[in-house]
Amino acid sequence: xxxxxxxxxxxxxxxxxxxxxxxxxxxxxxxxxxxxxxxxxxxxxxxxxxxxxxxxxxxxxxxxxxxxxxxxxxxxxxxxxxxxxxxxxxxxxxxxxxxxxxxxxxxxxxxxxxxxxxxxxxxxxxxxxxxxxxxxxxxxxxxxxxxxxxxxxxxxxxxxxxxxxxxxxxxxxxxxxxxxxxxxxxxxxxxxxxxxxxxxxxxxxxxxxxxxxxxxxxxxxxxxxxxxxxxxxxxxxxxxxxxxxxxxxxxxxxxxxxxxxxxxxxxxxxxxxxxxxxxxxxxxxxxxxxxxxxxxxxxxxxxxxxxxxxxxxxxxxxxxxxxxxxxxxxxxxxxxxxxxxxxxxxxxxxxxxxxxxxxxxxxxxxxxxxxxxxxxxxxxxxxxxxxxxxxxxxxxxxxxxxxxxxxxxxxxxxxxxxxxxxxxxxxxxxxxxxxxxxxxxxxxxxxxxxxxxxxxxxxxxxxxxxxxxxxxxxxxxxxxxxxx
Amino acid sequence: xxxxxxxxxxxxxxxxxxxxxxxxxxxxxxxxxxxxxxxxxxxxxxxxxxxxxxxxxxxxxxxxxxxxxxxxxxxxxxxxxxxxxxxxxxxxxxxxxxxxxxxxxxxxxxxxxxxxxxxxxxxxxxxxxxxxxxxxxxxxxxxxxxxxxxxxxxxxxxxxxxxxxxxxxxxxxxxxxxxxxxxxxxxxxxxxxxxxxxxxxxxxxxxxxxxxxxxxxxxxxxxxxxxxxxxxxxxxxxxxxxxxxxxxxxxxxxxxxxxxxxxxxxxxxxxxxxxxxxxxxxxxxxxxxxxxxxxxxxxxxxxxxxxxxxxxxxxxxxxxxxxxxxxxxxxxxxxxxxxxxxxxxxxxxxxxxxxxxxxxxxxxxxxxxxxxxxxxxxxxxxxxxxxxxxxxxxxxxxxxxxxxxxxxxxxxxxxxxxxxxxxxxxxxxxxxxxxxxxxxxxxxxxxxxxxxxxxxxxxxxxxxxxxxxxxxxxxxxxxxxxxx
Numbered sequence: 001x002x003x004x005x006x007x008x009x010x011x012x013x014x015x016x017x018x019x020x021x022x023x024x025x026x027x028x029x030x031x032x033x034x035x036x037x038x039x040x041x042x043x044x045x046x047x048x049x050x051x052x053x054x055x056x057x058x059x060x061x062x063x064x065x066x067x068x069x070x071x072x073x074x075x076x077x078x079x080x081x082x083x084x085x086x087x088x089x090x091x092x093x094x095x096x097x098x099x100x101x102x103x104x105x106x107x108x109x110x111x112x113x114x115x116x117x118x119x120x121x122x123x124x125x126x127x128x129x130x131x132x133x134x135x136x137x138x139x140x141x142x143x144x145x146x147x148x149x150x151x152x153x154x155x156x157x158x159x160x161x162x163x164x165x166x167x168x169x170x171x172x173x174x175x176x177x178x179x180x181x182x183x184x185x186x187x188x189x190x191x192x193x194x195x196x197x198x199x200x201x202x203x204x205x206x207x208x209x210x211x212x213x214x215x216x217x218x219x220x221x222x223x224x225x226x227x228x229x230x231x232x233x234x235x236x237x238x239x240x241x242x243x244x245x246x247x248x249x250x251x252x253x254x255x256x257x258x259x260x261x262x263x264x265x266x267x268x269x270x271x272x273x274x275x276x277x278x279x280x281x282x283x284x285x286x287x288x289x290x291x292x293x294x295x296x297x298x299x300x301x302x303x304x305x306x307x308x309x310x311x312x313x314x315x316x317x318x319x320x321x322x323x324x325x326x327x328x329x330x331x332x333x334x335x336x337x338x339x340x341x342x343x344x345x346x347x348x349x350x351x352x353x354x355x356x357x358x359x360x361x362x363x364x365x366x367x368x369x370x371x372x373x374x375x376x377x378x379x380x381x382x383x384x385x386x387x388x389x390x391x392x393x394x395x396x397x398x399x400x401x402x403x404x405x406x407x408x409x410x411x412x413x414x415x416x417x418x419x420x421x422x423x424x425x426x427x428x429x430x431x432x433x434x435x436x437x438x439x440x441x442x443x444x445x446x447x448x449x450x451x452x453x454x455x456x457x458x459x460x461x462x463x464x465x466x467x468x469x470x471x472x473x474x475x476x477x478x479x480x481x482x483x484x
Numbered sequence: 485x486x487x488x489x490x491x492x493x494x495x496x497x498x499x500x501x502x503x504x505x506x507x508x509x510x511x512x513x514x515x516x517x518x519x520x521x522x523x524x525x526x527x528x529x530x531x532x533x534x535x536x537x538x539x540x541x542x543x544x545x546x547x548x549x550x551x552x553x554x555x556x557x558x559x560x561x562x563x564x565x566x567x568x569x570x571x572x573x574x575x576x577x578x579x580x581x582x583x584x585x586x587x588x589x590x591x592x593x594x595x596x597x598x599x600x601x602x603x604x605x606x607x608x609x610x611x612x613x614x615x616x617x618x619x620x621x622x623x624x625x626x627x628x629x630x631x632x633x634x635x636x637x638x639x640x641x642x643x644x645x646x647x648x649x650x651x652x653x654x655x656x657x658x659x660x661x662x663x664x665x666x667x668x669x670x671x672x673x674x675x676x677x678x679x680x681x682x683x684x685x686x687x688x689x690x691x692x693x694x695x696x697x698x699x700x701x702x703x704x705x706x707x708x709x710x711x712x713x714x715x716x717x718x719x720x721x722x723x724x725x726x727x728x729x730x731x732x733x734x735x736x737x738x739x740x741x742x743x744x745x746x747x748x749x750x751x752x753x754x755x756x757x758x759x760x761x762x763x764x765x766x767x768x769x770x771x772x773x774x775x776x777x778x779x780x781x782x783x784x785x786x787x788x789x790x791x792x793x794x795x796x797x798x799x800x801x802x803x804x805x806x807x808x809x810x811x812x813x814x815x816x817x818x819x820x821x822x823x824x825x826x827x828x829x830x831x832x833x834x835x836x837x838x839x840x841x842x843x844x845x846x847x848x849x850x851x852x853x854x855x856x857x858x859x860x861x862x863x864x865x866x867x868x869x870x871x872x873x874x875x876x877x878x879x880x881x882x883x884x885x886x887x888x889x890x891x892x893x894x895x896x897x898x899x900x901x902x903x904x905x906x907x908x909x910x911x912x913x914x915x916x917x918x919x920x921x922x923x924x925x926x927x928x929x930x931x932x933x934x935x936x937x938x939x940x941x942x943x944x945x946x947x948x949x950x951x952x953x954x955x956x957x958x959x960x961x962x963x964x965x966x967x968x
Contacts, residue, residue, distance in 0.1 A: 025717065025720070194697050249756075275736075300864070344814045347810070371513055391789075396800060403804060
């Protein structure tokens with residue numbers, strides 16, 4: 001394609017870039033992938049004006065995801081963006097690219113970006129940066145902002161204080177609605193949200209909240225103190241961020257006030273931050289349940305070395321804990337030698353046990369994290385899992401008996417699979433399923449009670465315990481029924 | 485405690501009920517549990533006025549959760565609530581209690597509740613009700629509402645249309661800001677949100693969106709068409725509800741417009757609905773990955789029979805598919821008889837293989853559901869997992885060799901564990917981990933490509949495949965290195 005053709009094509013692409021990308025929201029990622037090639041071509045040809053026209057219409061999150069695929073060319077691309085959009089994109093970038101950019105910024109450029117950022121985003125960025133970059137950021141922030149940043153940085157990781165912002169609309173109870181709206185109009189542009197305002201007294205104690213809807217529907221001369229909601233939910237700076245996110249989700253709030261121990265309003269948490277927290281915590285739960293150490297990077301950005309570090313410790317521990325099953329098997333070596341066919345069903349038994357246990361533990365862990373069950377429900381849960389496991393166990397045992405008789409004995413023509421052997425296997429199956437479900441449901445609840453993470457207690461750990469139990473049951477039935 | 489003491493205690497409880505319950509958001513559930521006993525006692529003594537005072541200050545979601553523990557007494561309690569609160573509580577109740585209430589409502593009562601509900605909530609309720617209840621609801625809805633309900637009910641389950649509401653603020657491009665604010669004040673009370681307004685032309689085509697902040701910050705005589713956002717993202721009625729929820733989350737929107745195939749605005753989806761969808765879909769993913777059929781009820785409300793139905797099919801299938809491992813073991817019966825110690829390490833090998841595979845598949849499934857990877861990344865993913873698996877495999881093999889020599893051979897004094905046997909086990913370990921990681925990462929991506937659910941392809945299925953592969957590798961190495 002010659003230059004003229006290329007320019008014509010680019011003109012066309014630029015014309016409808018927004019529509020093309022966002023026409024079908026189910027395929028935005030594919031559309032962005034296609035765009036990436038165009039971005040690369042334009043960058044190579046140094047057609048910066050076209051590149052800018054191409055990027056400008058896109059949503060900040062998507063510009064950031066394009067940039068994240070460009071690595072060392074991010075700074076060139078970033079400088080094409082107008083100030084405000086640049087800041088929005090900056091927030092959405094991966095932290096290594098943020099660092100790369102900050103390292104390349106002049107002090108003036110850095111200040112310009114910082115001025116456009118919301119406070120909570122600034123803090124999020126700082127938390128990922130090395131010390132020298134943090135110093136530069138703090139040096140460029142204006143004194144008031146620096147104070148707020150330092151304030152928020154003090155809160156422990158995963159606390160509500162660490163995700164809140166201090167940029168909220170605060171009103172006084174004696175204001176009229178007209179005053180309040182004026183104040184929102186004046187200070188609104190710098191606030192994280194204007195959908196909810198917070199009413200404080202002279203000591204900064206939170207005494208009410210007021211939604212924008214109530215404010216708009218009121219008369220101009222109504223008094224804020226009369227129309228504000230006096231029964232309102234607030235969270236504390238040291239509450240777990242997950243609790244706060246769940247509160248926002250459960251009650252359907254758009255923002256929650258955060259108070260200190262003296263009930264003074266110090267910040268707010270908005271629904272978009274809550275959604276990020278929930279996504280992050282869910283990913284962590286998935287990782288822990290699959291025996292990985294949690295990582296906060298997207299899959300493709302995690303290096304081989306990082307993945308190895310996250311995965312090996314638990315694999316190692318679980319491998320070593322399988323020593324027990326080995327010991328049990330060695331102990332019953334003679335029984336296995338006397339009746340070799342028993343070996344053939346060990347993987348099936350341990351697999352079924354593992355699956356049964358995982359079903360119970362997953363259901364419980366999810367219910368715990370959604371606050372549906374508590375420690376006091378333990379007996380109720382055990383009783384229920386006991387009944388479910390008996391139903392499941394019997395059903396599996398019957399199916400397995402039929403299968404062993406038809407497939408293993410008749411079809412595969414294996415005379416070693418006697419009805420008695422099948423009975424041993426099926427009885428073990430029932431016992432294993434019952435044990436697996438009881439262990440699977442009890443362990444996460446007990447773990448939470450003593451302050452461990454229930455997700456960590458999940459499948460892998462339970463599988464190891466159930467493996468050992470199922471072998472013990474197996475050999476117990478074998479010695480009993482087969483006389484070996 | 486005599487009646488007088490009881491009354492005094494109740495007075496005290498009522499005094500501070502809101503503060504007591506919501507003082508510490510980390511322990512709301514415990515506080516509600518304590519309240520439940522008081523509610524039951526008051527109900528028994530028929531002290532309805534006190535009961536009402538006790539309930540009124542609470543959040544609707546919490547009143548509903550109290551009610552859900554009261555079963556057949558729900559109707560009595562429900563009638564204590566004032567109209568508006570009653571409707572809010574009604575929405576939050578479990579569907580069997582909603583049905584119980586509707587069955588007991590007079591037509592007038594039903595109409596009163598329906599009038600207070602938002603449209604999307606009404607539709608959610610209807611979707612769970614049996615046909616005769618649906619008929620009654622539709623009969624009591626006013627004609628316009630009935631039309632809207634029927635419209636939404638037409639959309640397939642899990643589509644965006646099925647979760648949207650048609651109660652949004654619509655503006656015209658030629659309105660002034662003053663007109664727009666007047667319109668919002670007038671129609672706002674019945675709308676799901678006033679935070680975002682939607683601008684349509686005369687054919688109901690969506691041509692812009694306008695946030696309340698922009699509206700408040702504009703001058704009274706500015707024209708809506710000039711200040712509205714013309715580049716905006718919309719979703720289609722038939723888009724998957726999960727896509728829509730992810731879009732809201734990714735871009736941090738408070739509401740998204742939903743258009744039909746001709747780009748006519750038909751509804752909106754708000755962020756609280758998106759959070760519900762995400763929670764629901766996440767729970768489904770957890771369930772599927774643990775080999776359960778998804779259920780939409782909370783754990784404690786799922787009956788034994790339902791739990792059995794959700795859990796048995798996959799357990800059965802996975803149990804039967806373990807037939808393969810059984811066949812492999814039977815096939816190598818002679819090798820096992822010749823070198824019985826090999827049996828002792830089978831559970832460890834299959835456990836480690838299963839865990840390795842689950843690690844990879846979980847990371848991939850989560851990345852797929854967050855839209856971080858796509859089919860085109862398959863080779864990249866395979867290459868990365870290959871490198872990670874070599875590192876993990878070697879690390880585990882070394883640890884295992886040392887352990888087998890020190891613990892099994894020396895400590896347990898088992899002469900059968902020769903260095904050669906250890907070598908066989910360790911070589912198998914490396915091979916198994918590599919296979920497990922490759923199968924674990926590839927299977928979910930391939931499943932999504934051909935239109936299956938990647939979560940269903942997760943751990944249990946992969947474990948079965950990996951079990952079989954690891955045994956084949958084991959016996960291959962055993963025959964090669966031990967000459968059996």
